[in-house]
Amino acid sequence: xxKLLFGDxxxxxxxHMSEEKARAQAIRFQxxxxxxxxxxxxxxxxxxxxxxxxxxxxxxxCDHVRKNPGRYSEFVFYPGMPYAHKYANAATEEGMxxxxxxxxxxxxxxxxxxxxxxxxxxxDIDGITTLLIDAEMKMFDGLNTPVIFLQNVVTDLLxxxxxxxxxxxxxxxxxxxxxxxxxxxxxxxxxxxxxxxKAGIDNPIVCSSINKVGFRMCGGxxxxxxxxxxxxFRAIAMxxxxxxxxxxxxxxxxxxxxxxxxxxxFGASGASNIRSFRKMVDEYWNNKVxxxxxxxxx
Amino acid sequence: xxxICVVGLGKMGLSHLSIIRVHPAAQLVGVCDLSKxxxxxxxxxxxxxxFTDYEKMFxxxxxDAVIVAVPSRFHAGVVKxxxxxxxxxxxxxxxxxxWGESAKLASEADGAGLVNQIGYHYRFxxxxxxxxxxxxxxxxxxxxxxxxxxxxxxVLHSKGSTWRxxxxxxxxxxxxxxxxxxxxxxxxxxMPDQVGExxxxxxxxxxxxxEVYSTFRYRNGLSAQLSVNWSDESCRKMTVKVSAWGTLGxxxxxxxECQVYLRDAANAPAGYGKGWTVRYTTELTQPVWxxxxxxxxxxxxxxxxxxxxxxxxxxxNSFSSAAETDRVLSMMVEDARSAPQVPRKADVxxxxxxxx
Numbered sequence: 001x002x003k004l005l006f007g008d009x010x011x012x013x014x015x016h017m018s019e020e021k022a023r024a025q026a027i028r029f030q031x032x033x034x035x036x037x038x039x040x041x042x043x044x045x046x047x048x049x050x051x052x053x054x055x056x057x058x059x060x061x062c063d064h065v066r067k068n069p070g071r072y073s074e075f076v077f078y079p080g081m082p083y084a085h086k087y088a089n090a091a092t093e094e095g096m097x098x099x100x101x102x103x104x105x106x107x108x109x110x111x112x113x114x115x116x117x118x119x120x121x122x123x124d125i126d127g128i129t130t131l132l133i134d135a136e137m138k139m140f141d142g143l144n145t146p147v148i149f150l151q152n153v154v155t156d157l158l159x160x161x162x163x164x165x166x167x168x169x170x171x172x173x174x175x176x177x178x179x180x181x182x183x184x185x186x187x188x189x190x191x192x193x194x195x196x197x198k199a200g201i202d203n204p205i206v207c208s209s210i211n212k213v214g215f216r217m218c219g220g221x222x223x224x225x226x227x228x229x230x231x232x233f234r235a236i237a238m239x240x241x242x243x244x245x246x247x248x249x250x251x252x253x254x255x256x257x258x259x260x261x262x263x264x265x266f267g268a269s270g271a272s273n274i275r276s277f278r279k280m281v282d283e284y285w286n287n288k289v290x291x292x293x294x295x296x297x298x
Numbered sequence: 299x300x301x302i303c304v305v306g307l308g309k310m311g312l313s314h315l316s317i318i319r320v321h322p323a324a325q326l327v328g329v330c331d332l333s334k335x336x337x338x339x340x341x342x343x344x345x346x347x348x349f350t351d352y353e354k355m356f357x358x359x360x361x362d363a364v365i366v367a368v369p370s371r372f373h374a375g376v377v378k379x380x381x382x383x384x385x386x387x388x389x390x391x392x393x394x395x396x397w398g399e400s401a402k403l404a405s406e407a408d409g410a411g412l413v414n415q416i417g418y419h420y421r422f423x424x425x426x427x428x429x430x431x432x433x434x435x436x437x438x439x440x441x442x443x444x445x446x447x448x449x450x451x452x453v454l455h456s457k458g459s460t461w462r463x464x465x466x467x468x469x470x471x472x473x474x475x476x477x478x479x480x481x482x483x484x485x486x487x488x489m490p491d492q493v494g495e496x497x498x499x500x501x502x503x504x505x506x507x508x509e510v511y512s513t514f515r516y517r518n519g520l521s522a523q524l525s526v527n528w529s530d531e532s533c534r535k536m537t538v539k540v541s542a543w544g545t546l547g548x549x550x551x552x553x554x555e556c557q558v559y560l561r562d563a564a565n566a567p568a569g570y571g572k573g574w575t576v577r578y579t580t581e582l583t584q585p586v587w588x589x590x591x592x593x594x595x596x597x598x599x600x601x602x603x604x605x606x607x608x609x610x611x612x613x614x615n616s617f618s619s620a621a622e623t624d625r626v627l628s629m630m631v632e633d634a635r636s637a638p639q640v641p642r643k644a645d646v647x648x649x650x651x652x653x654x
Contacts, residue, residue: 013534017578019552022534156590160316162344187589191320215580218589245580 001049001147001205003263004281005078006042006274007238008052010267011035016243025269032060041271043075045278051078051207051265053151059139066142080149080185081136129166130173137178147205148174149183156186159195167199181205185238190219190227203232207265210237212246212254229259236263249280256284300606303328303361305352305376307336310390310417311367317596318365319344320588323603327359352376356383363413363606365599366390369461370468374399381406386413388602392477393620395468397628400621407617413605415598415613416620418481420538422594422601424582426482429540429551432558433486435567438544444487444522446479450536452528456502463503470506472498472627476526478538480630481623483514483522486540489622490514490522496633501529512630553592554579 009015013026029035039050039061052058058079065072137148150170158166171182183205186192196204209216210224216239217224228235240255241248255264264281268274302324304315311331319326330349331337337348349355356364356379363386366376374394380387387407393416394400407414420426433441452474453463462469483490492515501508508529514522528536539552547560555578563572586596598615605613 016554017580018554019537019539026532026534153591156588157312157316160320160588160590161312161340162319163339165343191588213580214585215583216589218585218587220585242580243578245578 001234001236001263002047002076003285004047004278005049005051005236005263005265006039006047007265007267008050008055008058010269011038012053012055012057016239017245028269032057032064035061036064038269038271038274042268042274043072045271045274047274047278048074049076049078051080051149054079054081054083054136054139056083062139062141062143075144077140077143077145078147078149078183079137079140079145080151080183082132082151082154083136126165126169129169130177133170133173134177145178145180147183148178148180149185149205149207152185152187155184155192156188159186159188159192164195164199167196167201171199171201171204183207183236187216188218189235190223193227193231193233196233203234205234205236205262207236207238209239209242210235210255210258210261211240211242212251213242215239215242215245225259228261234262235260236265237261238265240264240266248277252277252280253284256281299323299325300363300603301325301327301359301361302363302365303330303355303359304365304367305330305355306366306368306372306390307331307333307340308367308369311365313590313595314365314367314388314417314599317588317590317599319346321599321603322587323607327361328355330355353379356380356385361385363388363602367417370473371395371461371466373468374403377403377407381410381412384410384412386602386606387617388413388415388417388599389617390417391481391620391623392416392468392473392627393617393624395473395624397621397624400617400624404617404621408611411611413602413611413613414617415602415605415615416617417598418478418615418620418623419592419594419598420478420482421485421615422597423553424579424584424593425551425553425556425577426540428556428577428582429542429549430486432549432556432567433542437547437558437560437565437567437570438542438549439546439565441487441520441542441544443543444483444520445541446483446522446524446538447540448475448479448526448528448536448538449530449533450475450528451531451533452536453502453508454529454531456504463506465506470503471508471526471528472506472510472630475528475536476510476524476630477623477627479524479526479540480626481620482538482540483524484619484622484626486542487516487520487522489626490629491517493626493629493633496630496637498631498634501527510630512633514626556582 010025011029013022015022015025065075174180174182184192185207187209189206189208192206214221237255241251266277268277300323302318304311307329315329318324326346328347328349329340330352332350340346341348347359364380366373366387366389368376370392373389377387377389461467462474494513496512498507499509510526512524541550546562546565550557555576558570558575560566560570560572583593586593588596
């Protein structure tokens with residue numbers, strides 16, 4: 001895994017600090033070419049992994065990368081699914097079953113009906129879950145997706161509900177069908193690690209908010225540090241700037257010093273911001289506690 | 299430990315269930331829904347006792363508290379049964395479609411000394427809490443006008459039908475969306491004395507409203523405008539914003555930030571000065587033990603649990619405050635119904651033609 005991953009929040013009008021900024025970004029990136037220009041800048045800066053949602057516009061990025069294999073020979077996607085608002089809005093408008101009907105792709109309808117029908121009859125979440133994963137993964141056909149993430153809304157909903165099986169179903173399907181490693185995005189890292197242990201997922205990849213002000217780090221900074229020191233998992237930090245609440249240099253210096261940190265996901269809207277962030281990470285990365293610290297200290 | 303159960307496993311019920319199941323003070327003793335499918339999945343996964351009859355669940359599990367998240371028109375029935383069993387109640391918004399029923403249940407719950415709370419989660423959004431505090435302190439002087447807005451992309455096509463798209467079941471933009479800014483206005487300023495110029499418009503829905511506009515007037519001279527539309531595709535998700543103009547400044551708050559303009563430093567509370575001060579959610583929001591869709595959803599349930607534990611019975615978002623919100627919503631329905639009809643375009647055309 002590369003130490004720097006490029007995120008996509010900024011492209012889709014997501015900003016946890018300001019609705020005005022979010023709208024300005026949505027306007028700026030409403031044409032896909034504007035997104036591609038920024039991705040090109042990141043790629044040319046050596047950042048090859050795009051950690052993205054399954055927003056419908058990501059499909060256009062996928063098409064572009066597929067059409068230009070020479071330009072993007074090392075381009076890697078880390079898809080995160082599902083794009084939750086799509087499901088939540090559909091559920092409000094059409095109910096739970098209506099939502100499933102709408103979002104299962106028409107092309108695989110026979111297969112879908114068969115598996116969906118079976119799963120409803122057997123009262124088993126397996127069929128419906130794998131069905132939805134396949135629907136979300138369609139846009140990445142033929143592209144390199146070595147890690148596939150479960151988005152935090154779903155990860156944390158299942159965590160709270162205590163549906164352990166769902167995590168192993170996701171992990172197994174992603175491994176078997178896509179030859180990918182399962183990843184999990186969460187706002188509740190320490191609690192999730194216990195759940196993933198229970199689900200029998202060894203050395204999981206987990207992406208969570210990790211920042212100096214403890215923003216959206218449920219359990220608190222100390223519990224996160226303790227987990228990173230003692231638990232066997234691969235940690236990715238997101239929201240390292242806490243949506244701009246921490247000055248970049250201070251934020252990067254702090255996050256790079258976390259024990260066992262494997263990677264940082266960050267978003268930026270222009271070449272110069274990408275470059276300065278990469279340089280800062282390069283500068284501080286070696287300060288972090290080494291990846292095998294738990295083995296030597298045990 | 300507080301023995302708690304959940305009735306209704308739709309979108310909000312599942313979210314509440316997930317949050318409360320891992321609350322340090324909660325012991326989940328039962329869930330109730332009409333969908334056997336979801337119940338079986340939950341029972342298999344987490345071993346919780348499941349029911350299709352809430353009366354039976356109350357009788358058998360003897361809970362201390364219940365979370366009610368059934369479609370709005372069924373709220374009253376479930377809440378009544380819960381009060382009969384002397385159970386503390388957290389109920390989803392809006393409370394009851396008939397405000398008289400809301401008021402009656404409020405006095406029953408208060409009389410029984412039970413915690414009674416409605417899920418108006420915007421009162422637990424840190425930026426709106428900050429705004430409420432500043433209004434109470436009189437920081438922007440005498441407030442003359444307020445604009446309360448809510449927009450989002452819920453109904454974008456003329457298809458689909460659930461209870462949320464049916465007016466008689468408590469669906470529609472008025473109950474689902476407008477209830478939130480109305481509830482915030484009541485929290486900030488109390489109930490309006492007059493509701494006028496209400497528009498309950500249809501854009502795509504055939505059985506309910508998609509847009510809501512209204513003007514509220516208060517005895518102290520304050521006026522408020524409500525502008526709500528749940529068919530606004532330009533918003534990624536529900537966006538609520540309240541702006542208030544006062545003699546000494548202005549406040550604009552949404553989920554992310556509280557922007558304050560003060561004309562004078564003399565009247566400024568701690569942390570504020572002359573001109574603009576912006577306080578963001580990242581600094582205002584208190585940490586929660588578990589995060590699902592926003593700190594406010596966890597914070598409101600944690601508050602409910604703490605009120606039960608501490609004996610606090612004058613809680614925020616009480617049934618009686620929600621009954622006031624229900625009452626304003628019904629004033630708006632009445633106002634829209636009695637408003638003189640503006641001739642439709644086709645009629646105007648005929649009149650013009652006749653005059654020529």
